[in-house]
Amino acid sequence: MEGPEEKNESANSSGGMTGAVAPTSSRENPSSTPCPTCGAGSPSLPPFSYVYALGRIEPRFPSPGIEKEFAQVVGRSDTTGLTDRQTLHTVLSNGENRYLARQLCWVFTVEGMDTYILTPRDSLDIDALLASLRPAPRPTDVDVVIGLRGPIAPPDMCNGLMLPIVRFDQLYSFDIDSLIKSIPRPTTAGAKDAGPAADEVFQRVMHVTGNTGATDEHRALNYLVVRYPALYAKTAEQFGQNSSLTAVEVRPSPLGGARKVVEVICSYTNRVTDVTEKFFVRLDMTEEFPFLITKLSPYFDR
Structure with a gap:
């Protein structure tokens, strides 16, 4: 890509x-x-x-x-x-x-x-x-x-x-x-689903209150929507499974140590069963240019 x-x-x-x-x-x-x-x-x-x-x-x-x-x-x-x-x-x-x-x-x-x-x-x-x-x-x-x-x-x-x-x-x-x-075509959702999914995710990040890109939280979100296509592919896949994107959270990672590391957690809730699945990525925000530490993976509440 x-x-x-x-x-x-x-x-x-x-x-x-x-x-x-x-x-x-x-x-x-x-x-x-x-x-x-x-x-x-x-x-x-x-x-x-x-x-x-x-x-x-x-x-x-x-x-x-x-x-x-x-x-x-x-x-x-x-x-x-x-x-x-x-x-x-x-x-x-x-x-x-x-x-x-x-x-x-x-x-x-x-x-x-x-x-x-x-x-x-x-x-x-x-x-x-x-x-x-x-x-x-x-x-x-x-x-x-x-x-x-x-x-x-x-x-x-x-x-x-x-x-x-x-x-x-x-x-x-x-x-x-x-x-x-x-954006690469998702494997489980039709190609026609990728566009609306990507647009929805991008617009949600753009309209986050006070997102001027000057905090670690906002920098992490902005980095993901322009640099990480897997986020869009996962959202399109979840839409194809009749799930909604119900939350996007950014939390400090306990694995950061001396560096500023955050976890971006996306929650998808099935529209029929009301069961929520969570996926996350881990990012290093210490320097001017953020970078990915952990690719999109299932997340389990601690």
Whole structure:
């Protein structure tokens, strides 16, 4: 199964799920970076934390001056017949206008709410931001950002928008339809069942309350829905056996030791007998890039 192509290696990507991916630049230790004002307005989160978030990226003008400069560039470009979004994409995709792309404020939204301001860890990763700028966006488009959540942006950074800054190491985009098509066909349920099952699981994770991808719980869920196809295959299989997905829980694992290890437990309840089966995966969330420890297996309450 092919996964989404990382944008720090290519300008375009499509949906899918693969194994863990190594970063392209050196990582920071979030506990070693001093900042007396970090985390303002977010008392439930540590000053610095890793982020693995699902949402949408939107460019914004940080100041009236940049907006006027963009308007002048548009006036010199051939944009006849283009929509406003296509015009934005056309202008910023022109290499001569790269300076404008560097000046823009790139806002990450979750459930339509402004959540983070993105900055690349490497200046070359401006290409990843440009590749997220779709000329014809659709509701099923999803952007994934993996990085380090830092301090609140100063008022002059993004036209008064004061949000946590995320320095990203990896960023890629896909649409939900492409992700569903990439899921292997379940063995006990018909192929037609895989799509609705995958869509339901993905939407449930996307709509988890407060899922900004900044806690171990949310990072684990977001990692699974874009990287682990077995979760979708199991759900489709259970739907084929007339069972419902009744719960998805994330718990600290007693096997973690010195590392942050969590267990994601999925409960499936038969619609006729009311008998519940549970399956779980174990993930290591210690570092910026989560990874799988235990594959999807039956779970028995302790």
